[in-house]
Amino acid sequence: MRVGLDVGGTKTDAVAVDDDGRLLGRVRLATERGSGGVVRTVVAAVDLLTAEAGVRRAAISTVGIGMPGQVRPGTARVVHAVNLGVEELDLAAALEPVLHVPVGVENDVKAAALGAHALHGPGGSMAYLNLGTGIAAAIVADGVLWRGGRGTAGEVGHISVDPAGPLCRCGQRGCIEAFAGGGALAERWGRSGALPVRDVFDAADGGDPRALLLRASLARGVAAAIRVLVLTADADAVVLGGGITALGERLRTDVAAELTRSAAASPFMRSLRLDERVRLLPAGSPAAAFGAALIGAAHDSEEVLARG
Numbered sequence: 001m002r003v004g005l006d007v008g009g010t011k012t013d014a015v016a017v018d019d020d021g022r023l024l025g026r027v028r029l030a031t032e033r034g035s036g037g038v039v040r041t042v043v044a045a046v047d048l049l050t051a052e053a054g055v056r057r058a059a060i061s062t063v064g065i066g067m068p069g070q071v072r073p074g075t076a077r078v079v080h081a082v083n084l085g086v087e088e089l090d091l092a093a094a095l096e097p098v099l100h101v102p103v104g105v106e107n108d109v110k111a112a113a114l115g116a117h118a119l120h121g122p123g124g125s126m127a128y129l130n131l132g133t134g135i136a137a138a139i140v141a142d143g144v145l146w147r148g149g150r151g152t153a154g155e156v157g158h159i160s161v162d163p164a165g166p167l168c169r170c171g172q173r174g175c176i177e178a179f180a181g182g183g184a185l186a187e188r189w190g191r192s193g194a195l196p197v198r199d200v201f202d203a204a205d206g207g208d209p210r211a212l213l214l215r216a217s218l219a220r221g222v223a224a225a226i227r228v229l230v231l232t233a234d235a236d237a238v239v240l241g242g243g244i245t246a247l248g249e250r251l252r253t254d255v256a257a258e259l260t261r262s263a264a265a266s267p268f269m270r271s272l273r274l275d276e277r278v279r280l281l282p283a284g285s286p287a288a289a290f291g292a293a294l295i296g297a298a299h300d301s302e303e304v305l306a307r308g
Helices: 034-053 091-099 108-120 176-180 182-189 196-205 209-233 243-247 249-262 267-271 287-306
Strands: 002-007 011-017 023-030 062-067 077-081 086-090 103-107 125-131 135-141 144-146 237-241 278-280
Touching (some): 002 034, 002 287, 034 062, 034 086, 034 091, 062 091, 062 108, 091 103, 103 108, 108 135, 108 144, 108 237, 108 287, 125 209, 135 176, 135 209, 176 209, 182 196, 196 209, 196 243, 209 237, 243 249
């Protein structure tokens, strides 16, 4: 049994799968903040999964974890996971003595991309575009993550598409994230609410002029990210995931319309059929946790090779 965990800022989604990729169990629980809290959350999730499957911990062969922050290549060390209250944490050092199995770790968006490709993607290449508080992407080709020379492949959120556009938190103007990130959109909306982006869409449906502009801004930013991903990686499909995709067809329809509109004057862009490549991650998909399980399995294989 292989365990994969998607450790988020508020909740952790955990799955157990067998060697053939079949889902054996799934649990969700609140995430504790801080380094110690994250470790306790992972251990609690593993225990819940084994109880659900009716097996002992010894039945687990690997654990994979996807979480926010930067993961140093070749390690299980996470840094700057700000929304978890973690500045630096070596998850292998903290968990392997407790769980007695190899622990692999990856950035949450990259883990979700692997899971989305395995569960919902095409056989060739796929770009996963995560639409949440920020914007990030990851590219998978034939089941393998493309990380780039320094691990920054897919950081499309900070590509400036309008030098005169809104100010981005990174210091540039007109970044894709400044147009389409949930955090930036909520700041520009400036009204309190549990789900500001949904409120923007609802107000736009009612004809609110400011909401209409912000809704169009989101579609423009997402469409720009899709163009970048297809023009640089020629991905067969671009799968949209993240919290903003809870908008469902309202989001997909807006983005498809913006891609069609922006390609109207270019026969080349029309030939790429960008609107036809866009897919939404199905609601409730365990893609992120499933991808983490794949990360754990791959890490185990690398350890075997490294040890001869």
